[in-house]
Amino acid sequence: MSLRSSLRAIWIFLIILFIVKLDFVSTRDKCRRCEDCLQPTHDNCFCERISRHNGSNGEDVILCKNVDPKFWEIPILQNIRSISFEETNIQNLTRKYLINAVFVDDIHLNNTNIEEIQPGSFTRFFSTKTMHLQKNKLSKISSSLFHTLTQLTELDLHSNHIDFIKEKAFYWLHSLENLNLADNKLSNLSSALFIRLKNLKTLNISKNSLTKLESNFSPSQLTTLDISYNDIHELPENLFTYQTNLKVLNISKTDIGNLNLTIFKNLNQLHTLSMHSLKLKSFNLKDFVLLPHLKNLDIHSNNLKFVEDILNFCPLLEYISIDGNEFLCTAVESMLKNSKTRNVTIEYTPNYQNHNIEGIQCAKELQNMVNVTNKSLTSKHVQNKTVQ
Ligand SMILES: *[C@@H]1O[C@H](CO)[C@@H](O)[C@H](O)[C@H]1NC(C)=O
Ligand SMILES: *[C@@H]1O[C@H](CO)[C@@H](O)[C@H](O)[C@H]1NC(C)=O
Ligand SMILES: *[C@@H]1O[C@H](CO)[C@@H](O)[C@H](O)[C@H]1NC(C)=O
Ligand SMILES: *[C@@H]1O[C@H](CO)[C@@H](O)[C@H](O)[C@H]1NC(C)=O
Ligand SMILES: *[C@@H]1O[C@H](CO)[C@@H](O)[C@H](O)[C@H]1NC(C)=O
Ligand SMILES: *[C@@H]1O[C@H](CO)[C@@H](O)[C@H](O)[C@H]1NC(C)=O
Ligand SMILES: *[C@@H]1O[C@H](CO)[C@@H](O)[C@H](O)[C@H]1NC(C)=O
Ligand SMILES: *[C@@H]1O[C@H](CO)[C@@H](O)[C@H](O)[C@H]1NC(C)=O
Ligand SMILES: *[C@@H]1O[C@H](CO)[C@@H](O)[C@H](O)[C@H]1NC(C)=O
Ligand SMILES: *[C@@H]1O[C@H](CO)[C@@H](O)[C@H](O)[C@H]1NC(C)=O
Numbered sequence: 001m002s003l004r005s006s007l008r009a010i011w012i013f014l015i016i017l018f019i020v021k022l023d024f025v026s027t028r029d030k031c032r033r034c035e036d037c038l039q040p041t042h043d044n045c046f047c048e049r050i051s052r053h054n055g056s057n058g059e060d061v062i063l064c065k066n067v068d069p070k071f072w073e074i075p076i077l078q079n080i081r082s083i084s085f086e087e088t089n090i091q092n093l094t095r096k097y098l099i100n101a102v103f104v105d106d107i108h109l110n111n112t113n114i115e116e117i118q119p120g121s122f123t124r125f126f127s128t129k130t131m132h133l134q135k136n137k138l139s140k141i142s143s144s145l146f147h148t149l150t151q152l153t154e155l156d157l158h159s160n161h162i163d164f165i166k167e168k169a170f171y172w173l174h175s176l177e178n179l180n181l182a183d184n185k186l187s188n189l190s191s192a193l194f195i196r197l198k199n200l201k202t203l204n205i206s207k208n209s210l211t212k213l214e215s216n217f218s219p220s221q222l223t224t225l226d227i228s229y230n231d232i233h234e235l236p237e238n239l240f241t242y243q244t245n246l247k248v249l250n251i252s253k254t255d256i257g258n259l260n261l262t263i264f265k266n267l268n269q270l271h272t273l274s275m276h277s278l279k280l281k282s283f284n285l286k287d288f289v290l291l292p293h294l295k296n297l298d299i300h301s302n303n304l305k306f307v308e309d310i311l312n313f314c315p316l317l318e319y320i321s322i323d324g325n326e327f328l329c330t331a332v333e334s335m336l337k338n339s340k341t342r343n344v345t346i347e348y349t350p351n352y353q354n355h356n357i358e359g360i361q362c363a364k365e366l367q368n369m370v371n372v373t374n375k376s377l378t379s380k381h382v383q384n385k386t387v388q
């Protein structure tokens with residue numbers, strides 16, 4: 001190699017180094033002001049409070065950490081997929097926080113201590129798809145708060161202190177598919193509340209203080225309804241008459257001790273039914289209705305004595321959870337026999353201390369019962385299950 005070509009190589013190397021360094025310095029310079037991070041051309045720019053980066057699916061994400069709204073003078077944000085707030089104590093959400101984020105698809109305001117949202121905070125969010133307001137301290141939902149969010153498909157309000165929702169609060173959310181109101185303080189729900197939500201698929205009102213439900217409170221196209229953990233004493237006779245699309249239903253841990261099974265008679269699509277901890281004493285099998293698609297049934301922690309024929313009413317049953325009942329041994333025996341021919345998984349905590357059949361505790365009623373103790377099962381024993 002000649003001296004001349006070596007020199008040329010060194011030159012080229014130095015020039016490249018210079019360009020790289022220049023670029024590095026200029027990126028850093030550009031990011032010195034937080035607002036600049038939000039320019040669409042600046043990917044992966046991290047500042048003290050605001051960073052812009054690629055989310056897990058390659059989407060454009062803005063993360064605002066510990067922001068104070070007085071620093072919140074950012075340029076108009078276009079084509080931003082998602083904006084999240086972390087370690088930010090918002091309390092009083094005003095337009096200022098979101099004023100330039102109007103084209104954002106997903107807004108994460110969860111865990112930010114929001115107590116109130118000023119009217120008009122969301123008025124320009126015509127294209128927003130998902131709104132996460134869970135785990136805050138909201139207590140009232142006014143009728144105008146969400147009224148421009150016509151593209152919203154998901155609204156998560158779970159784990160707030162909501163005790164009042166104005167009747168028309170969800171009136172304009174035509175696109176809403178998923179509404180989570182679980183873990184709040186609702187004691188009543190007007191049937192007008194969800195009436196316009198023609199696309200709603202999932203409604204979660206679990207863990208509130210509801211004492212009754214109106215028979216027409218939920219839209220008929222729902223596929224998932226969770227009303228568990230409420231103080232509901234009885235269900236209106238025609239609550240599910242039009243819920244023919246329902247696939248998942250949870251009525252567990254309510255005060256419904258007296259359940260007339262005919263209430264389920266139109267639930268032809270239902271595949272998962274959770275009704276544990278209801279203090280049910282018996283199923284009136286005369287009233288049992290065919291649940292042709294039911295695969296999962298949770299009846300643990302009731303006071304059931306008989307369960308023999310339940311499998312016959314659910315021809316596709318794959319899984320049944322039965323702990324915490326007072327079954328008679330004849331019932332257990334017949335269920336076990338049936339489960340083996342049908343290949344149904346019975347979930348229970350085996351206990352061989354008291355009288356049992358294959359670890360399922362049961363009460364003897366007849367003298368000439370057959371002992372079927374400790375035979376191997378095709379059904380799985382799921383041990384150490386936590387019973388709620
Ligand atoms: C972010 O993801 C997009 C799409 O996958 C890609 O085109 C872009 O180059 C990424 N930006 C950065 C800084 O990684
Ligand atoms: C929240 O902000 C609004 C508007 O800035 C103000 O009128 C209201 O008093 C504030 N509420 C609280 C509790 O600080
Ligand atoms: C907010 O919710 C999103 C997704 O629902 C989650 O990834 C994020 O960790 C949550 N943020 C906080 C502060 O909990
Ligand atoms: C309803 O919300 C509660 C509380 O967040 C959650 O535990 C439960 O899984 C949800 N139900 C459904 C069907 O997703
Ligand atoms: C519903 O509950 C709220 C809050 O507890 C109460 O103010 C309102 O009067 C109740 N409405 C009905 C119809 O019971
Ligand atoms: C209610 O049951 C459904 C289906 O099994 C389940 O997904 C949901 O988590 C349950 N809800 C609660 C609050 O446990
Ligand atoms: C259950 O409801 C059906 C239809 O409404 C009725 O015919 C039947 O008598 C009821 N059963 C009980 C035990 O109340
Ligand atoms: C029972 O079901 C399990 C899984 O659902 C399957 O692996 C197994 O082959 C089935 N046994 C019979 C006898 O059908
Ligand atoms: C069933 O087992 C018990 C003790 O395990 C025994 O006393 C009883 O005679 C047995 N009954 C029959 C019908 O085999
Ligand atoms: C049944 O199995 C349990 C646990 O494996 C055992 O402790 C018990 O002695 C067995 N009972 C009989 C009658 O074989």
Ligand SMILES: *[C@@H]1O[C@H](CO)[C@@H](O)[C@H](O)[C@H]1NC(C)=O
Binds near residue numbers: 383384
């Ligand atoms: C059940 O719990 C006991 C005590 O916590 C533990 O020793 C045992 O390994 C657990 N069994 C299973 C199957 O998890």
